[in-house]
Amino acid sequence: MFASRRTLLAAALSTAFAVAAPLAQAADAPITIMVGGINKIIYLPAKLTEALGYFKDEGLNVELQSQPAGVDAENQLIAGAVQGVVGFYDHTIDLQSKGKEIEAIAVFCKVPGEVELVSTKASATFKSMANAKGMTLGVTGLGSSTEFLTRYLADRAGIASKDYSLLPVGAGNTFVAAMKQDRIQGGMTTEPTVSQMLKTGDAKVLVDLRTESGTQAAIGGLYPAASLYVQNEWANAHKEQAAKLAHAFARTMAYIQTHSAEQITELVPRDYYGSDKALYVEALKASLPMFTADGKMPAGGPETVLKVLAAYKPQVKSKNIDLSKTYTNAFLTAKP
Known part of the structure; x- marks a missing residue:
């Protein structure tokens, strides 16, 4: 009987350790970060942090x-x-409305960095979002x-969702092809695709969300966008790693503020x-003002984002969302 009790105790301990294993991840364990389009300029801080060696400096x-x-x-x-x-x-915010707790621990952009382009073919009649009725938007x-x-x-322009179509076309070359083939008359994309299409004359700017002034005019406030987000549970269980990640990205944001587009492009x-390095440099120059200086969430930003999502998502309402759980600056100030 004593032996069987020892067997049961060993099995229980084994189960307990197995359950705890994900939370007891070693400090030097690999961290995989998925980037929503790694060559987009809005997400440049990810590759730049790697290139500058800041992850390694933090022991990550x-x-x-x-x-x-x-x-x-x-x-x-x-x-x-x-x-x-x-x-x-x-x-x-969207995921919290679905019962998932995710938080941004470093914010790269205080505005979306997106541009709503209109194809040159459609631009004669498609002059603002108020003309989007009957259009297919990418x-x-x-x-x-x-x-x-x-x-x-x-x-906001008074066009109901039933009056236009949305078509998922990806980014980069697939977006360009969709507009050239007239499968979309307008569409939202980022740099360097924006500069590429303006240079070839295939598109014109309809709404510019690359600057604070353009975003304020179109949305009514700052719209924090590109960021590093993790599951709240993971951050709580890996505070040291979360702080090191936040610090690495904060160093990159400071680097961006103090270096030219030409210097950054070299990395x-x-x-x-x-084959068009000059175009990339120009696109980056146009994008530099959108980046935060320190990785921190801009004041008032979360409220603007909530307002935008609540406009058409019934489950995303201020009474249902706790914004304090969707981001934190704590890891930026914490000692890793």
Whole structure:
């Protein structure tokens, strides 16, 4: 009987340790971060932090992976396949409305950095979002931040969702092809695709969310966007690693503020700009003002994002959302 009790005790301890294992991840264990389109300038801090060696300086073993649409990256996070996502902050609010607790621990952009483009073919009659009726608008993916923003811009212009169509076309080359083929008449995308399409003359700017003034005019406030977000449970169980990640990204944000677009471009992979390095530099110059200086959440930003999502998502209402659980600056000030 004594032996059987020892067997039962050993089995119980084994089960307990197995359950605790994910929370007791070693300090030097690999951290996988999924980026919602790693070559987009809005997500540049991810690759730049790696290139500058800031992850290694913090003693972190970080692997960056790319996923074209942020909504797919968040699914990887919820499934536990990755520890963090570089994507738009608005997903933390959307996911909380679905019972998932996700928080941004470093914020890269105080504005979306997105641009609603209109094809040159359609520009004669499609001069503002008020003309979107009957149009097909491109987004990276359904459930993505580009969908959230597109719907809000149309709604604010008085265009009901039934009066236009959304088509998921991804980003980069697939977005360009969709507009050239007239499968979409307008669409939301980021740099360097924006500068590329303006240079070729295939598109014109309809709504510019790359600057604070443009975002204030279109949305009514700052819209914190690109950020590093993790599951709240993971952050609470890995406070040291979370602080080291936040510190690494904060150093990168400071680097961006103190270096030129030309200097930064020298650190990115060659395939980010291909055969037109000058175009990439110009696109980066146009984007630099959108970045935060310290990785912290801009004041009033979460409230603006909640307002945008609440405009067309019935489950996303202020009474249902605790914004304090969707972001934290604590890891930026914590000693790792």
